[in-house]
Amino acid sequence: MSDQAKLSEALDAVAAGRMIPYLGPGVSGLSPDVPASPDALCAHLEAEVRVPKRASGNLWSAAQYVESRKFRATLNDIIERAFAPGLGQPNAVQRAIATMRPAMIVDTWYDDGLLAAMQCQADWGWVQGVSRNGEWIEIWTRAYDTTGAERPEGPDTGWDTLVYKPHGMARKGSSFLMSDSDYVEVLTEIDIQTPIPEEVRARRTGRGFLFLGCRFDDQMLRTFARQITKRSGGGHVAVIDGALTRMEGKFLDEMGITRLDLPPEEVTAALSAPV
Template sequence: MSELDTLERALDEVAAGKRIAYLGPGVSALSGSQFPATPEALCALIEEQVRAPRRASGNLWSVAQYVESRKFRATLNKIINDAFDAETKAPNPIHDWLARVRPPMVVDSWYDDGLLNAFEGTDWGLVQGVSRNGEWIDIFTRTYDSAGQEIDQPDPAWKTLLYKPHGLGKSGSSFLMSDSDYVEVLTEIDIQRPIPEEVQERRTNRPFLFLGCRFDDQMLRTFARQIAKRSADGHIAVMPGTLTRMEHRFLDELNMQRLDLPLSAVDTALSVPEG
């Protein structure tokens, strides 16, 4: 079976609710918006506004921590909210397709709201990671219905649960980015406490299809590993080009099949007529 055939089969499984799509910033970039579409680009944007020390420069989580520590959290929030307050320039073929097929769950690991906009008008709900900065309660996530109203917990009756583990870079929302944001999450994530029970339930017996993701950063590997934990074997990742040593190790660890295809191959596969 060719790599394109494997991709087409995996997409069919997502549509049938048998596999979970896990989206990275590469998918968000398909919208053609002006917001940063890689951790490196977002880090550079922050550093354009706040000069970070050399020891932190180039590392998104460390630069965000420096801004939070030296310029206060409100400064970091404004930079990120402004960065992602960008008009979408073009339809996003993957977001739009997911909104049409309405699978049980989609994981979206970037900070934009493109996926939420694509699902507007359908039966869905949102669970997003939140920063504990300024919080006085034991909280890792918040839950919202499709109207944007906060509710106590995800509804098992939702047709689709949208899970944004790193949060949302939008005014009035929250996100994880600084080292201190992740301290308690990483302390508890191995026992799965930061991952809502409904997310754990919907991943059961379903492998993942990773699209637009790279795993050249320990934070990204940790979250992907723990979100995919106790799901099902048979993960697939569309990851073109040269991989780092740690990416190779990560794919081996999760027994993940890598497809050396550009993300545009997904659009091609979605355009293939059924038959």
């Protein structure tokens, strides 16, 4: 079976509710002016604040430097402006995934394009990771309904679709994880699943994941993918174009992920193909 046929089969499984889409920066980057990778976002950050050589090129370390030396408000402002041009402009992949109405969509980038795409759907909501910077309570996530109203009780188990944004969202009035200090407690607890909402754990049960627009060349990204997919149904598929790093190859083997070497255009074409 060709990689194109395997992709079509995986997308059919998403539509049938057997697989969960796991969207990375590469999907968000299909929208105009949205940074399409951690490297691109780091370059944007470094264009505004000069960071030391030891932090240069690493998004999480560069963000920590800005937060420590220029305060959190400066980091928030830079990142929110980086994603502002894409607000309310979902791309073709985000719209198509939203139309499928899977039980859950994992959206790992900081834009709100998928949430905008979901606005034409009914009976859904989202839960996102939040920074504990400035918080006085132990908090990992916040949940919101389709209107954007916060749900202190967490996600509704009856929602048709739950959007899970583990790293949060770069939108004014929202919250996101980016600096090393944001992640330190999350990474300490994530192996025992504490930061992952119970409803996310429930909806992944018995289902595989389809990774679109993701790379696994960073330990942070591998850790989150490993823990979010823990105790799921297996049979994962990842669309990754081009050469893999050594660590990416090891990660795919470890996780039992079938890799499809296809460019993003193939995903767009497969989603727009007539049924």
